[in-house]
Amino acid sequence: MNIHQPPGRLVTLADVAREAGVGESTVSRVLRNQGSYSKRAGERVAEAVARLGYVPNRVAGSLAGNAASAGSQLVGIVIPSLANIVFPDLLSGLTTALDSTGFQSVIGVSDYDPDREEALVGALLSWRPTALMVTGLEHNPGTVARLRAGGIRIVEMMDVDGPGLDIVVGVSHRAVGRASAAHLLARGYRRIGYVGHDVTRDLRAGKRLAGFEEALGEGGQRLRDREIMAGPSSAAAGRAGLDRLMARRTDLDAVYFSNDDMALGGYFGCLANGWAVPGRLALFGFNGLDIAAAMPQPLSTIRTPRLAIGRVAAERLAGNGPAETVDLGFELIAGATV
Amino acid sequence: MNIHQPPGRLVTLADVAREAGVGESTVSRVLRNQGSYSKRAGERVAEAVARLGYVPNRVAGSLAGNAASAGSQLVGIVIPSLANIVFPDLLSGLTTALDSTGFQSVIGVSDYDPDREEALVGALLSWRPTALMVTGLEHNPGTVARLRAGGIRIVEMMDVDGPGLDIVVGVSHRAVGRASAAHLLARGYRRIGYVGHDVTRDLRAGKRLAGFEEALGEGGQRLRDREIMAGPSSAAAGRAGLDRLMARRTDLDAVYFSNDDMALGGYFGCLANGWAVPGRLALFGFNGLDIAAAMPQPLSTIRTPRLAIGRVAAERLAGNGPAETVDLGFELIAGATV
DNA sequence: GTCGTTTTTGGCAGCGCTGCCAATCCGGTT
DNA sequence: AACCGGATTGGCAGCGCTGCCAAAAACGAC
Known part of the structure; x- marks a missing residue:
């Protein structure tokens, strides 16, 4: 059942005007409820519109409308x-x-x-x-x-x-990174690593990391190691990244992730490897996803509005x-x- | 620094034509690379466009273009x-x-x-x-x-x-539901429950459930209990729904979820409650989300294209x-x- | 150089709508 | 009955672009 009727000409404002027995301008005024028109004109136009199934053409409307005033909507x-x-x-x-x-x-x-x-x-x-x-x-x-x-x-x-x-x-991603680092430091973590995704593409993740390292430095610490995964962020990348990072550095006590997706993957990895969270390893993310709040242990993260x-x-x-x-x-x- | 320059008149095709010293039609042909024009005309137009920073007005274009042929793009x-x-x-x-x-x-x-x-x-x-x-x-x-x-x-x-x-x-959601039920039955599960979200809004979830029950019936089984959560699907709703369901029916051995989000929440609930999956309780979802594949135990589900x-x-x-x-x-x- | 083609070109009428303006209408006044 | 101010109305010129068409230019063969 192809509904392609010969496209014909769609109903135009002029058709409505004829059907309603009024001028085009009046139809236009009624439809936009702008300017003044009589109740009677309003009714006749409304009837004609309903009878004809008229759909205004906004393309024409925005071309005609003073570009400066109306804009194209x-x-x-x-x-x-x-x-x-x-x-x-x-x-x-x-x-x-x-x-x-x-x-x-x-x-x-x-x-x-x-x-x-x-x-x-x-x-x-x-x-x-x-x-x-x-x-x-x-x-x-x-x-x-x-x-x-x-x-x-x-x-x-x-x-x-x-x-x-x-x-x-x-939001300030630099500030987010700083706050994240401050939180980890305040909780006593010192051997901190990072697992992230491609920072050359996701510049904001880069800014968070910069703020994070900055605040670590001010706290007399530094990032012990980092693992950057190619491609976009994902739970799979987070899990794989954490595996690689931990294979290199078994002494880490906390990992900062580029976002919650990555962190979630990291959490899954910890579960799979039997690493206690946060006993063996603390995890921190970014975004405040709903799903991260439903985890057995709600993810420590930063929620953005x-x-x-x-x-x-x-x-x-x-x-x-x-x-x-x-x-x-x-x-x-x-x-x-x- | 408000960049609002007096909007002025933006550059039009006519401006380009004048600048390039050719007719409007020629500019139009060059820009759309349609019809024939000389190499020289092409170059002059290209230069003029670059010099003036012309951006075609598609609104006008689609109004003019034969509605039947071009469409508005x-x-x-x-x-x-x-x-x-x-x-x-x-x-x-x-x-x-x-x-x-x-x-x-x-x-x-x-x-x-x-x-x-x-x-x-x-x-x-x-x-x-x-x-x-x-x-x-x-x-x-x-x-x-x-x-x-x-x-x-x-x-x-x-x-x-x-x-x-x-x-x-x-895809056929009915068939999805049937396949899900068949899979659970084939694996020997008999005491099956359902946790879903608002089916009056998400009609496709309803179709999956209908197919699921249909196939259960054909297998001589029936849904033992169901928990429908108000509102949209979410991990939190899935977890809460499973809690409620299990509080009523401790004998279930498998739960079908309206989708992966819900199932993920259910999985988190099982972890939190110490219920072995799938030993104590089997979980089945729908969608095939990437995140569900990164779980310690990949979620059993149906992936849609x-x-x-x-x-x-x-x-x-x-x-x-x-x-x-x-x-x-x-x-x-x-x-x-x- | 001429003539028949083919290619390239510009002019102009719309596409459907809105803004502007002048014409008309209405009710009440004088 | 003529008049007035405001409410209401219709006509029409564009908005910027494309399609059509006829004119102009370029080409090729004789």
């Missing part, structure tokens, strides 16, 4: 990945807030590739969105140029460690305020693995 | 949630495949609410997308009416258990083929929890 969003749950969470916060303002999201996934990000920014810009939201503060020169040339609101999300282009909403970042970002782009950086902070979850 | 996607990793996975497959064909995705999240789905379909339709992709086969009458009236390709994803509107790509569903769906909508239902099948992962 589209918001472009570029995120690096969908595999890491933090980005769907972020998207969730964004779309929820955006929906209520009548915006639609056009989404691109850059796969952590700056060149793809640049291409996506270009593609999204061609839809003349009201605003463009990107992840992180580090971009290709070309990306920055395009972003600036677009003449629209720009929101950089997730990270506040550095200068932004317009609006920045996120991902939904809030999305919400705040969505609020800001509607407004007309000045450029601004919003640090939404984070929460250390003591958990039971440290 | 937008694809509307409605998914029920972003919290369950299967949908980001699906989106991943979709956007990857879509990107390579030059389509952009406009995404709406229905939150498992049929009325919201209907509203989103309307909103997305107003962008005159080339195709609309929705989740599942059950929709409001209004949603179906709008979908049909759109005169575009429709893809219903994830589920093939029932009649579709146009193109259907997914989520990326492939996205890919195949994206391929189909480009084509002009007849209505079609594609069952992508699934893979039973024996794992170590059964």
